[in-house]
Amino acid sequence: MYISEEIRWAAKYPFDSRSKELLELIAYDVSEYTEDDLRFLLDKAYERASKALDHKYRIIWDNDYQEVVTFYLALLIIRGVEEDYIYRVFSDTEARRAYDLLREEEDKNILSIANNLGFKVEVEKDGRFRLSYIEFIKVSRELSAIHWKLYNFKVEAGRVYLNKRNLARLCSQRIKEVIYEMIKNIPSVPEFILSYSNRLRKDKEKMLRKIERYDFSDMGEELFPPCIKWLMDRIGGGLSHPGRFTLVTFLHRIGYNTEDIINVFRRVPDFNERLTRYQVEHILGMKGSRIEYSVPSCKKIKSYGFCFPDENCRYIRHPLQYLIKLKKRERHD
Amino acid sequence: MIRKRDLVLIENYFREYYFKNTDRIISSIKDFESREFAYIDFDGVMRRHISLKEDEFKSWLMENVPRDFYHSAAYYLFPSKNMEAKSWEGADLVFDIDLDHIRNYQTKTVVVCIDRDKIKILEEEGECNGDKREIMLLEEKGFEIAKRELLMLIEILVRDFDIKEEDINIYFSGGRGYHVHVLKEEYQKLDSYARMEIKDYLTYDGIDIRNIKDVDARPFSSFANALLKLDDDLREVFTEKEIEIMRKKLEENKEKLLMFLRKNKVLASKSNLFITKYLGVQIDGVVTVDVSRLIRVPYSLHGKTGLVKKKINYEELDQFNPLSDAVREDEKKVRLKILYCPEIYWYDGEYGPYRKEEAVVPFSLAVYLVMRGLGHGIREH
Structure with a gap:
């Protein structure tokens, strides 16, 4: 096979084992990308990384060689951010890119x-x-x-x-895991790459703050808003459809996976796994995006008839704000 | 209720059986020493988290005669520790077909009235001042219905999953159904989630026909088949007109039918109902999904029937009748005071019907009747 074809392959599928071998053959030593004539590649890599975090990627490019190299440099920049969530978003976007290419392969x-x-x-x-x-x-x-x-x-x-x-x-799906592992396995990032990483971190500050704000994984049931607590207490007696919907979307939003949610419903005395799974998956499958399922607002919950506000419910319009409020307070304490 | 003397005799009958069958049990359990064992003793107490060594098994059995005897489908590093500390290393893939979970079977029962020490059979509407109880009866018809599900299960395991017949161990459960143990290495490590997928593939739980990706997917092709054959059950769900419309589409081809159903919400949800209710294999899914499930020990005796959890060769399945074939080989007969027993083929011939009379019956039938409160006073024949 001609080398140009090999480079073409690596440009499309840089995570593939075949591409990795090629890279070792054609790439410069990392430090050389700081040289003036190669620096533009670092800038391009930065752009790739930054776009990827906005879920953007391209499937048409003019220079295969640059496409390969920017991938590996982007990995380094991403690694330098030292933020698991960033690793995952980047891997996800790159895996989507691969999906688009593979479909036509x-x-x-x-x-x-x-x-x-x-x-x-x-x-x-x-x-x-x-x-x-x-x-x-x-x-x-x-x-x-x-x-x-x-x-x-x-x-x-x-x-x-x-x-x-x-x-x-x-x-x-597998590619996403492979790229994520590639990032995690980078032992250290050279100083001059770190400056790009820091710039990226600053650029995406808003995004990172948002995740932190929305990370409820450390919040136990005792911190749930009263409406959700009320629903949890009544699982045993069977919930209305809006009740079930509210509970499932809420639990999912704060990080429970399907299995966790089903386990919550196991408390029901006549628990029917088939039915529960179906209902849970149906609710979770109804809305597309993985990041934002819509948990009903307080107004909706009030109309469903299970809003029993406590003092922390003042000034909030959404059950998730309840958690944000408690989290904020925790930070100030 | 059950008299102490009868229980002692039954316990002895079990002990003697276990004395003779120790080796057969050991050789039927793969990796014997990695299993958790559990049993219910003759006082009705459940004991769990037991690990056993092969060479001590016989003496253990003689000392602790199980009325009902179980082992874990799982293999553990430390079988006798508590659940968290056992260190799970894998589990057999197990399927349970039990009449309790079969929709189209109406269990045969007898209603009795227990008034202090007296017990009588209640006909349609007898007076009962005491405790009214419904007692389940075994009958061949039930086993045949369970067998139909079993055959469907085996067909899918072989054809779709490519599991070799020699890896599929079929057992009569000792009670009201069948167990299938798949001992193949590649299934051992599957977690609950993966087993759930396998279970759902058999039961069609949660199916939505609109998500079918391939007209040759089993639930859809089975559905098309039912339409083609004009399966009687169709009328339980669809109107004649609906069946006709769907058959018309199907006559063009399967794709047309699928496309049609994707657009027709009402018929799609009726189809989903039909597929799960009438086409899925009726297994007790929890048994398959739970990776630390306890399951009855092969070649143990069932405490409520006196029958053996016996292995069945695939070729013999057609002829297999638990009430004669799952009785221990060295069966003996005893005299028993019987309150009620319908006519039943058991072990070597027809017995009953008995009503408030004494009769000579196989010991296992005596166990079955005594444990259900339908007989007492076992005596040597």
């Missing part, structure tokens, strides 16, 4: 990517792909659960049948 190429990611995939004559169903179950759990349930696919002789789009989506 030739069969043999997507196959090669899939295999390098550890999927043992075979191609059918009709162009469909086959993947071990156990393997499928292991990765599909990270995806929106309802659509990716095994029974929505053809399964035969231990293999799930996938079209190219399905396979690309599964790959991108």
